[in-house]
Amino acid sequence: MKSLFSEDTVSEIRARIELLQENQNPKWGKMNASQMLAHCKFPLQVALGELALEKPNVFKRLLFSMFKSSLYDDKAWKQSLPTTKEFVVSSDKNFRNEKTDLLEEIEKFHTKKDQTEWPPHPMFGYFTQDQWGKMQYKHLDHHLNQFGV
Template sequence: MKSLFETESKSEILNRISKLNESSQGSWGKMEVGQMLHHCQFPLSLALGRYEMKKPNPIMKLVFKSFKKGLYDDKLWKPNLPTAKPFKVEDKKDFEPEKEILIGLVNDFHQEKERKNWDPHPAFGVFTHEQWGKMQYKHLDHHLRQFGV
Protein backbone atom coordinates (compact mmCIF):
# COMPACT_ATOMS: atom_id res chain seq x y z
CA MET A 1 0.00 0.00 0.00
CA LYS A 2 1.21 3.47 -0.82
CA SER A 3 1.74 5.99 1.96
CA LEU A 4 0.81 9.64 2.19
CA PHE A 5 4.28 10.17 3.62
CA GLU A 6 5.79 9.29 0.23
CA THR A 7 6.28 12.44 -1.87
CA GLU A 8 5.16 10.69 -5.07
CA SER A 9 2.00 9.35 -3.43
CA LYS A 10 1.17 12.74 -1.90
CA SER A 11 1.59 14.37 -5.35
CA GLU A 12 -0.64 11.71 -6.90
CA ILE A 13 -3.39 12.37 -4.34
CA LEU A 14 -3.17 16.15 -4.83
CA ASN A 15 -3.31 15.71 -8.60
CA ARG A 16 -6.41 13.55 -8.29
CA ILE A 17 -8.08 16.06 -5.95
CA SER A 18 -7.36 18.81 -8.51
CA LYS A 19 -9.33 16.83 -11.12
CA LEU A 20 -12.52 17.09 -9.08
CA ASN A 21 -15.06 19.82 -9.79
CA GLU A 22 -18.42 20.89 -8.38
CA SER A 23 -20.28 18.59 -10.75
CA SER A 24 -18.20 15.45 -10.04
CA GLN A 25 -20.53 12.56 -9.30
CA GLY A 26 -19.88 9.60 -7.05
CA SER A 27 -20.24 6.08 -8.40
CA TRP A 28 -21.54 4.87 -5.04
CA GLY A 29 -22.64 6.23 -1.70
CA LYS A 30 -24.81 9.16 -0.69
CA MET A 31 -22.27 11.99 -0.42
CA GLU A 32 -21.96 14.69 -3.02
CA VAL A 33 -18.45 15.91 -3.84
CA GLY A 34 -18.32 18.75 -1.29
CA GLN A 35 -19.45 16.40 1.47
CA MET A 36 -16.82 13.84 0.43
CA LEU A 37 -14.08 16.47 0.58
CA HIS A 38 -15.24 17.47 4.06
CA HIS A 39 -15.48 13.83 5.17
CA CYS A 40 -11.89 13.17 4.02
CA GLN A 41 -10.66 15.93 6.34
CA PHE A 42 -11.67 14.08 9.53
CA PRO A 43 -9.02 11.30 9.57
CA LEU A 44 -6.23 13.74 8.65
CA SER A 45 -7.36 16.24 11.30
CA LEU A 46 -7.62 13.45 13.87
CA ALA A 47 -4.07 12.26 13.13
CA LEU A 48 -2.76 15.83 13.35
CA GLY A 49 -4.46 16.39 16.72
CA ARG A 50 -6.90 18.95 15.32
CA TYR A 51 -10.07 16.90 15.74
CA GLU A 52 -11.20 15.08 18.84
CA MET A 53 -13.30 12.00 18.41
CA LYS A 54 -15.27 10.51 21.26
CA LYS A 55 -13.90 7.11 22.30
CA PRO A 56 -16.25 4.22 21.54
CA ASN A 57 -17.59 1.98 24.28
CA PRO A 58 -15.50 -1.13 25.06
CA ILE A 59 -17.61 -3.46 22.92
CA MET A 60 -17.40 -1.18 19.87
CA LYS A 61 -13.67 -0.74 20.47
CA LEU A 62 -13.27 -4.53 20.13
CA VAL A 63 -15.31 -4.47 16.92
CA PHE A 64 -13.16 -1.65 15.51
CA LYS A 65 -9.94 -3.46 16.41
CA SER A 66 -11.09 -6.49 14.40
CA PHE A 67 -11.09 -4.25 11.28
CA LYS A 68 -7.82 -2.48 12.10
CA LYS A 69 -5.53 -4.32 9.67
CA GLY A 70 -7.92 -3.54 6.81
CA LEU A 71 -7.20 0.16 7.29
CA TYR A 72 -3.66 -0.14 5.96
CA ASP A 73 -3.30 -3.45 4.09
CA ASP A 74 -3.11 -3.77 0.29
CA LYS A 75 -6.77 -4.71 -0.26
CA LEU A 76 -8.98 -2.00 -1.73
CA TRP A 77 -12.05 -1.11 0.28
CA LYS A 78 -15.35 -2.16 -1.22
CA PRO A 79 -17.87 0.46 -2.34
CA ASN A 80 -20.62 1.42 0.10
CA LEU A 81 -18.80 0.59 3.32
CA PRO A 82 -20.60 2.19 6.27
CA THR A 83 -19.20 5.49 7.54
CA ALA A 84 -18.34 5.88 11.21
CA LYS A 85 -20.89 8.12 12.88
CA PRO A 86 -18.41 10.89 13.87
CA PHE A 87 -17.27 11.18 10.23
CA LYS A 88 -20.71 11.34 8.60
CA VAL A 89 -21.44 14.52 6.66
CA GLU A 90 -25.11 15.13 5.99
CA ASP A 91 -25.31 18.88 5.37
CA LYS A 92 -24.34 20.42 2.03
CA LYS A 93 -20.77 21.72 1.75
CA ASP A 94 -19.27 24.34 -0.58
CA PHE A 95 -16.87 22.64 -2.98
CA GLU A 96 -13.99 25.15 -3.26
CA PRO A 97 -13.41 25.84 0.45
CA GLU A 98 -13.62 22.12 1.26
CA LYS A 99 -11.15 21.32 -1.52
CA GLU A 100 -8.66 23.93 -0.27
CA ILE A 101 -8.92 22.73 3.33
CA LEU A 102 -8.35 19.12 2.27
CA ILE A 103 -5.32 20.07 0.16
CA GLY A 104 -3.89 21.92 3.17
CA LEU A 105 -4.43 18.91 5.44
CA VAL A 106 -2.80 16.54 2.94
CA ASN A 107 0.24 18.83 2.82
CA ASP A 108 0.30 19.25 6.62
CA PHE A 109 0.10 15.49 7.15
CA HIS A 110 2.89 14.88 4.64
CA GLN A 111 5.08 17.35 6.56
CA GLU A 112 4.92 14.91 9.48
CA LYS A 113 6.83 12.26 7.48
CA GLU A 114 9.72 12.32 9.97
CA ARG A 115 7.50 12.18 13.06
CA LYS A 116 7.95 9.04 15.14
CA ASN A 117 5.43 9.38 17.97
CA TRP A 118 1.71 9.44 17.28
CA ASP A 119 -1.19 9.59 19.70
CA PRO A 120 -3.32 6.44 19.68
CA HIS A 121 -6.43 6.50 17.53
CA PRO A 122 -9.49 6.77 19.82
CA ALA A 123 -11.22 3.79 18.19
CA PHE A 124 -8.39 1.65 16.81
CA GLY A 125 -5.58 2.25 19.29
CA VAL A 126 -1.90 2.50 18.41
CA PHE A 127 -0.70 2.71 14.80
CA THR A 128 2.90 2.75 13.68
CA HIS A 129 4.19 5.67 11.64
CA GLU A 130 4.04 3.48 8.53
CA GLN A 131 0.45 2.43 9.26
CA TRP A 132 -0.67 6.07 9.70
CA GLY A 133 0.74 6.95 6.27
CA LYS A 134 -0.82 3.95 4.55
CA MET A 135 -4.17 4.42 6.27
CA GLN A 136 -4.43 8.06 5.19
CA TYR A 137 -3.51 7.21 1.60
CA LYS A 138 -5.98 4.32 1.50
CA HIS A 139 -8.88 6.43 2.78
CA LEU A 140 -8.24 9.22 0.27
CA ASP A 141 -7.75 6.73 -2.57
CA HIS A 142 -11.06 5.06 -1.71
CA HIS A 143 -13.03 8.31 -1.97
CA LEU A 144 -11.19 9.60 -5.01
CA ARG A 145 -12.00 6.30 -6.77
CA GLN A 146 -15.60 6.82 -5.64
CA PHE A 147 -15.60 10.07 -7.64
CA GLY A 148 -13.76 8.66 -10.63
CA VAL A 149 -10.36 10.33 -10.22
Protein backbone atom coordinates in the same frame (compact mmCIF):
# COMPACT_ATOMS: atom_id res chain seq x y z
CA MET B 1 0.62 0.03 -0.29
CA LYS B 2 1.30 3.69 -0.98
CA SER B 3 1.74 6.12 1.88
CA LEU B 4 0.79 9.74 2.31
CA PHE B 5 4.29 10.23 3.66
CA SER B 6 5.73 9.66 0.17
CA GLU B 7 6.34 12.76 -1.97
CA ASP B 8 5.25 10.91 -5.14
CA THR B 9 2.06 9.71 -3.51
CA VAL B 10 1.14 13.17 -2.23
CA SER B 11 1.72 14.56 -5.73
CA GLU B 12 -0.55 11.85 -7.16
CA ILE B 13 -3.31 12.59 -4.63
CA ARG B 14 -3.08 16.34 -5.27
CA ALA B 15 -3.36 15.79 -9.03
CA ARG B 16 -6.38 13.53 -8.57
CA ILE B 17 -8.08 16.08 -6.33
CA GLU B 18 -7.48 18.74 -8.98
CA LEU B 19 -9.28 16.52 -11.52
CA LEU B 20 -12.40 16.39 -9.34
CA GLN B 21 -15.29 18.54 -10.55
CA GLU B 22 -17.94 20.08 -8.31
CA ASN B 23 -20.83 18.47 -10.21
CA GLN B 24 -19.17 15.07 -10.62
CA ASN B 25 -21.45 12.19 -9.69
CA PRO B 26 -20.22 9.42 -7.41
CA LYS B 27 -20.10 5.80 -8.57
CA TRP B 28 -21.59 4.85 -5.19
CA GLY B 29 -22.66 6.44 -1.92
CA LYS B 30 -24.72 9.44 -0.87
CA MET B 31 -22.13 12.23 -0.69
CA ASN B 32 -21.62 14.77 -3.43
CA ALA B 33 -18.09 15.91 -4.35
CA SER B 34 -18.05 18.82 -1.87
CA GLN B 35 -19.24 16.62 0.99
CA MET B 36 -16.66 13.97 0.12
CA LEU B 37 -13.86 16.54 0.28
CA ALA B 38 -15.10 17.66 3.71
CA HIS B 39 -15.36 14.04 4.86
CA CYS B 40 -11.80 13.25 3.75
CA LYS B 41 -10.38 15.92 6.08
CA PHE B 42 -11.63 14.24 9.24
CA PRO B 43 -9.26 11.23 9.44
CA LEU B 44 -6.31 13.54 8.76
CA GLN B 45 -7.49 15.86 11.54
CA VAL B 46 -7.78 12.91 13.94
CA ALA B 47 -4.18 11.89 13.18
CA LEU B 48 -3.00 15.47 13.64
CA GLY B 49 -4.81 15.84 16.96
CA GLU B 50 -7.17 18.49 15.55
CA LEU B 51 -10.34 16.43 15.89
CA ALA B 52 -11.34 14.39 18.91
CA LEU B 53 -13.64 11.42 18.50
CA GLU B 54 -15.83 9.88 21.13
CA LYS B 55 -14.10 6.81 22.54
CA PRO B 56 -16.21 3.68 21.96
CA ASN B 57 -17.11 1.22 24.67
CA VAL B 58 -15.01 -1.90 25.28
CA PHE B 59 -17.22 -4.08 23.08
CA LYS B 60 -16.89 -1.76 20.09
CA ARG B 61 -13.12 -1.38 20.59
CA LEU B 62 -12.80 -5.17 20.53
CA LEU B 63 -14.90 -5.30 17.38
CA PHE B 64 -12.82 -2.55 15.74
CA SER B 65 -9.57 -4.34 16.63
CA MET B 66 -10.70 -7.29 14.50
CA PHE B 67 -10.49 -5.27 11.29
CA LYS B 68 -7.80 -2.74 12.24
CA SER B 69 -5.26 -4.13 9.76
CA SER B 70 -7.75 -3.70 6.89
CA LEU B 71 -7.31 0.05 7.33
CA TYR B 72 -3.77 -0.08 5.93
CA ASP B 73 -3.40 -3.36 4.01
CA ASP B 74 -3.33 -3.74 0.21
CA LYS B 75 -6.97 -4.79 -0.17
CA ALA B 76 -9.40 -2.16 -1.47
CA TRP B 77 -12.22 -1.13 0.83
CA LYS B 78 -15.72 -2.17 -0.09
CA GLN B 79 -18.09 0.44 -1.41
CA SER B 80 -20.56 2.16 0.94
CA LEU B 81 -18.92 1.06 4.19
CA PRO B 82 -20.41 2.69 7.28
CA THR B 83 -18.48 5.54 8.88
CA THR B 84 -18.31 6.99 12.35
CA LYS B 85 -20.99 9.58 13.05
CA GLU B 86 -18.38 12.36 13.41
CA PHE B 87 -17.31 11.79 9.79
CA VAL B 88 -20.79 11.95 8.26
CA VAL B 89 -21.30 15.05 6.09
CA SER B 90 -24.88 15.72 5.04
CA SER B 91 -24.98 19.52 4.86
CA ASP B 92 -24.11 21.58 1.79
CA LYS B 93 -20.44 22.50 1.45
CA ASN B 94 -18.52 24.96 -0.68
CA PHE B 95 -16.51 22.93 -3.19
CA ARG B 96 -13.58 25.36 -3.55
CA ASN B 97 -13.23 25.86 0.19
CA GLU B 98 -13.37 22.14 0.93
CA LYS B 99 -10.84 21.38 -1.79
CA THR B 100 -8.43 24.01 -0.45
CA ASP B 101 -8.92 22.83 3.13
CA LEU B 102 -8.33 19.18 2.22
CA LEU B 103 -5.14 19.99 0.32
CA GLU B 104 -3.92 21.94 3.36
CA GLU B 105 -4.69 19.03 5.71
CA ILE B 106 -2.84 16.63 3.40
CA GLU B 107 0.19 18.93 3.44
CA LYS B 108 0.09 19.26 7.25
CA PHE B 109 -0.08 15.48 7.59
CA HIS B 110 2.71 14.95 5.05
CA THR B 111 5.04 17.30 6.95
CA LYS B 112 4.83 14.87 9.89
CA LYS B 113 6.59 12.17 7.81
CA ASP B 114 9.51 12.05 10.26
CA GLN B 115 7.34 11.87 13.36
CA THR B 116 7.80 8.50 15.06
CA GLU B 117 5.39 8.76 17.98
CA TRP B 118 1.68 9.22 17.31
CA PRO B 119 -1.22 9.54 19.71
CA PRO B 120 -3.54 6.54 19.85
CA HIS B 121 -6.55 6.52 17.58
CA PRO B 122 -9.65 6.72 19.80
CA MET B 123 -11.25 3.69 18.16
CA PHE B 124 -8.35 1.55 16.96
CA GLY B 125 -5.53 2.32 19.37
CA TYR B 126 -1.94 2.80 18.32
CA PHE B 127 -0.70 2.90 14.75
CA THR B 128 2.89 3.09 13.58
CA GLN B 129 4.00 5.96 11.38
CA ASP B 130 3.95 3.56 8.42
CA GLN B 131 0.40 2.45 9.20
CA TRP B 132 -0.83 6.04 9.57
CA GLY B 133 0.63 6.97 6.17
CA LYS B 134 -0.88 3.95 4.43
CA MET B 135 -4.25 4.35 6.12
CA GLN B 136 -4.56 8.00 5.13
CA TYR B 137 -3.63 7.20 1.53
CA LYS B 138 -6.09 4.32 1.41
CA HIS B 139 -8.96 6.49 2.65
CA LEU B 140 -8.27 9.24 0.10
CA ASP B 141 -7.79 6.71 -2.71
CA HIS B 142 -11.10 5.04 -1.81
CA HIS B 143 -13.05 8.29 -2.08
CA LEU B 144 -11.26 9.59 -5.15
CA ASN B 145 -12.09 6.26 -6.83
CA GLN B 146 -15.68 6.82 -5.70
CA PHE B 147 -15.70 9.88 -7.96
CA GLY B 148 -13.68 8.32 -10.79
CA VAL B 149 -10.49 10.35 -10.30
